[in-house]
Amino acid sequence: MLTFTLRRLLLAIPTLLVISLVIFLLVDLAPGSPMSEIPLTVPPDVRRKMMEALGADQPVFVRYVLWLRQFFWVEPATLFDGWFGTNWAGGEQRILSWQSRAPVFTIIGQRIPQTLTVIGTAYLVGVMIALPIGIYSAYRQYSLFDQLGTLFAMIGFSVPTFFSGTLIIIIFAVTLGWFPTKYDTNLSVTDWPSFVKQLQQMAMPVMTLGLANAAVISRYMRSSMLDNMGMDYVRTARAKGLTERVVVLKHVLRNSMIPVVTVIALGIPSIFGGAIITENLFGVNGIGAALIGAIHASDLPMVQTLAFIFAVLIVSFNLIADVLYGLLDPRIRYD
Amino acid sequence: MIEVITAIPKPESALRAIWHQFRSHKGAVFGLVVLSLLIIAVVIGPYLWHPEKLTVVEALKSKNKGPSLRFPLGTDQLGRDMLQRMIAAGKVSLAVGFVAMMIAIIFGTLIGVLAGYYRRLDGPLMRLTDMFLALPLVPLLLVIMMLFRDRAASILGPELGAFTLIVFAIGITSWMQAARIVRGEVLALKEREYVLAARSIGSASRRIITRHILPNVVSPVMVAATLGIAEAIITESVLSFLGLGFPPDFPTWGRLLFDGLSYMQVYPERVIWPGLAISLTVLSVNYIGDGLRDALDPRIRGR
Numbered sequence: 001m002l003t004f005t006l007r008r009l010l011l012a013i014p015t016l017l018v019i020s021l022v023i024f025l026l027v028d029l030a031p032g033s034p035m036s037e038i039p040l041t042v043p044p045d046v047r048r049k050m051m052e053a054l055g056a057d058q059p060v061f062v063r064y065v066l067w068l069r070q071f072f073w074v075e076p077a078t079l080f081d082g083w084f085g086t087n088w089a090g091g092e093q094r095i096l097s098w099q100s101r102a103p104v105f106t107i108i109g110q111r112i113p114q115t116l117t118v119i120g121t122a123y124l125v126g127v128m129i130a131l132p133i134g135i136y137s138a139y140r141q142y143s144l145f146d147q148l149g150t151l152f153a154m155i156g157f158s159v160p161t162f163f164s165g166t167l168i169i170i171i172f173a174v175t176l177g178w179f180p181t182k183y184d185t186n187l188s189v190t191d192w193p194s195f196v197k198q199l200q201q202m203a204m205p206v207m208t209l210g211l212a213n214a215a216v217i218s219r220y221m222r223s224s225m226l227d228n229m230g231m232d233y234v235r236t237a238r239a240k241g242l243t244e245r246v247v248v249l250k251h252v253l254r255n256s257m258i259p260v261v262t263v264i265a266l267g268i269p270s271i272f273g274g275a276i277i278t279e280n281l282f283g284v285n286g287i288g289a290a291l292i293g294a295i296h297a298s299d300l301p302m303v304q305t306l307a308f309i310f311a312v313l314i315v316s317f318n319l320i321a322d323v324l325y326g327l328l329d330p331r332i333r334y335d
Numbered sequence: 336m337i338e339v340i341t342a343i344p345k346p347e348s349a350l351r352a353i354w355h356q357f358r359s360h361k362g363a364v365f366g367l368v369v370l371s372l373l374i375i376a377v378v379i380g381p382y383l384w385h386p387e388k389l390t391v392v393e394a395l396k397s398k399n400k401g402p403s404l405r406f407p408l409g410t411d412q413l414g415r416d417m418l419q420r421m422i423a424a425g426k427v428s429l430a431v432g433f434v435a436m437m438i439a440i441i442f443g444t445l446i447g448v449l450a451g452y453y454r455r456l457d458g459p460l461m462r463l464t465d466m467f468l469a470l471p472l473v474p475l476l477l478v479i480m481m482l483f484r485d486r487a488a489s490i491l492g493p494e495l496g497a498f499t500l501i502v503f504a505i506g507i508t509s510w511m512q513a514a515r516i517v518r519g520e521v522l523a524l525k526e527r528e529y530v531l532a533a534r535s536i537g538s539a540s541r542r543i544i545t546r547h548i549l550p551n552v553v554s555p556v557m558v559a560a561t562l563g564i565a566e567a568i569i570t571e572s573v574l575s576f577l578g579l580g581f582p583p584d585f586p587t588w589g590r591l592l593f594d595g596l597s598y599m600q601v602y603p604e605r606v607i608w609p610g611l612a613i614s615l616t617v618l619s620v621n622y623i624g625d626g627l628r629d630a631l632d633p634r635i636r637g638r
Contacts, residue, residue: 018466027478154362158618160569162576163592163610170603181600269471276473277573291474292577295481303478310471318469 005323012315019311020071024064027304070095071305075105099299108287108306114185115286119275122206126213127264133214134221134260138229139248149218156215165208165281172204179203185285205282209275213267220263224256231255258328262321269313356630363626366619373616377429380422402604411594411605421608424586428568429616431502431587435567438506440513440560444552447517448544452525461518464511472508473573479504480579488582497581501574505567513559520552554631561624565617572613588613 042050058066074094081087094103137146173181179200189195228234229252237247276288283289287306294302326332357363402409409417450460480500487496524530525548533543572589574580581587583594588609595605 015462015466015469019469022466022470023475026475027482154618154621155614158565158621159610159614160572160617162573162589163606163614166592166596166599166606166610170599170606174600174603276477277576280577292477295477295579298481303474307471307474307478310474311469314469314471 001323001326004326005319008319008322012319016312016315019315020068020308021064023304023307023311024067025060027300027307028060028063067095067301067304071308078103079105095301095305097294097299097302099294099297099302104302104305107290107302108309111285111287111290114284115272115275115279115288118183118202118205118282118284118286119209119271119278121202122209122275122278123213123267123271125206125210127217129210129214130217131221131260134218135225135248135253137218138222138225138256141226146222149222153215153219156211160277161208161212162277162281164211165204165278168204168208169281182283183285185283205278205284208281209278216267217260217263221256221260224259225252228252228256258325261328262325265317265321265324269310269317272310272313353630357626360622360626360629362622363630366622366626369615369619370623373425373612373619374429377422377425380425381419384418384422386416386419409602409604417605417608420586420591421588421612424588424591424609425612427498427581427585427587428571428589428613431498431505431571432564432568432616432620434502435505435509435571436560436563438502439510439563439567440556442506443510443513443559444517444549444556446510447514448521448548448552450514451518451521452540452544452548457518460514464514467508467511470508473570476504476508476570476574477577477579480574484579493582494585497585501571501580505570509563509566509570513556513563516555516559517552520555521548524548524551558624558628558631561620561627565620565624568613568616568620 070093078094095105096102097104097107100107133149133152137143137149140146169181172178183201183205184197187194187198187201189198234247234252237251238244242251272287275286276291278284279286279288280292287309291303291306293299294306411417411420446460446464450457450464483500484497487500490496491499530543530547533547538546571580571587572592575587575589576593578593581590583590586594591609592606592613595602595609599606
């Protein structure tokens, strides 16, 4: 298991390097990059100064390696310094956003709490709705509940979040007036009323994303339960005279959770990447919104860094899912 | 003995058996009916419904109208007939879905066949597939749209440029599933006796692939293709919804929804119609894919 994990970790390095190169080149060599949009009326020496100030006068590969160095050495070192008061980074240049001239990672650090509270809660809620639905629909296969669950999942798959989100806004915010339409990022939870307010403004984005996630995960849960319900050990457990409750919730559920846990792990990167629409729709000022803002402002360092962070998340959670699978299921041996 | 043999009924033709199984899937039939209706509406709609062109003054007077006999779905903030716009938008949305899916399937099948058939190419091509699967696709698509939109528009014109760019961007970011499925099938198929027989009579690799292998991977590819349409339509509307898709005067359902958002509190129907159209299309396509999967699986068929 350890050798497998190590080998996968080593394999992840070239993958990430290639992805970082692709992202860097795509953004850097594109015709619409802001370098090509400096007006022609700007005198050549001023233009050169502008390029120099942005660090854009060096050859592509020099900039790529510099960016990698900033990403993998300067930024972690700065973070470390901030925690322990050391001086590893030595005041080296960090990745700067072109919009605000602030370090990209500082902006991301400010945005991540919003994303985690709203989108993370939505994922948790989705999982908590999905598991009981999946378990019960598998236990009563083809019952009315199962058919309703199938319909719910099919609709959850098919209705895109930007539409379900707008519907939820129209119903709960415009017609009923229960929740505010826009998320207030400045709200800080200090006492009970502000906590209630926070819950109210989180309700709609959590509902939107939670339903979409629940639809997917409940299907996996159901089919995984169905795979296990017909196994011999279930018959044995029933023959021993165990109650249905113990058979289903202990024997079957434990074994069915193995693939579901990996699916849940695989879905975590989409908390960050896939939530762009929801954040945009409800005005949650998270990293998805930061990406859209950076794209509209042609802020290349921000876009490159965010896209690469998403890629790192996807690769690492793929790895985690594989390792989890091996840990949870003793029948699977990778070596 | 002879009686027993004659008692076996003539086997159904494969296509008929597939159709029979497909018809027994209620959701799939519903999907097929709804999707056909939508396609018919979008294709012949413009011939049946062509409201007279309004002058600027008339358009200003008739803006933000509710549903009426003259404007069955009302008008938008510029006095344009919503029904006409919905039909035009549907044409683009469905076209994007189909064309992007075609690109993804052709590319995916090509990669899958090459990887499955030629052992030397298997490693590199599958690493490429894994790499694409690890790319953050939505952010990347947004970046592609931002960076290449103006260039594409200046080469091919604003409408065709946006269409080509979106279709290619979606196509080259969604071929991986098809490639994996096809590779798996080809790996199994190329060990079969009939492929060995074809090789032993001296058929060239290209002929073996086109005559013996490709026809046998059609069914899983069909299922992947159907589900791919749904995916492509959603992706296009996401791009339009975030303001990085088609230009404003060139409507798609996603774009109409995006335009309607600012008027959501007063005219919610302007958001609901395009959203409903997208959801219905995707729902019916997903159901068709589900039904096809069952119908094309010989283990399920006939049960």
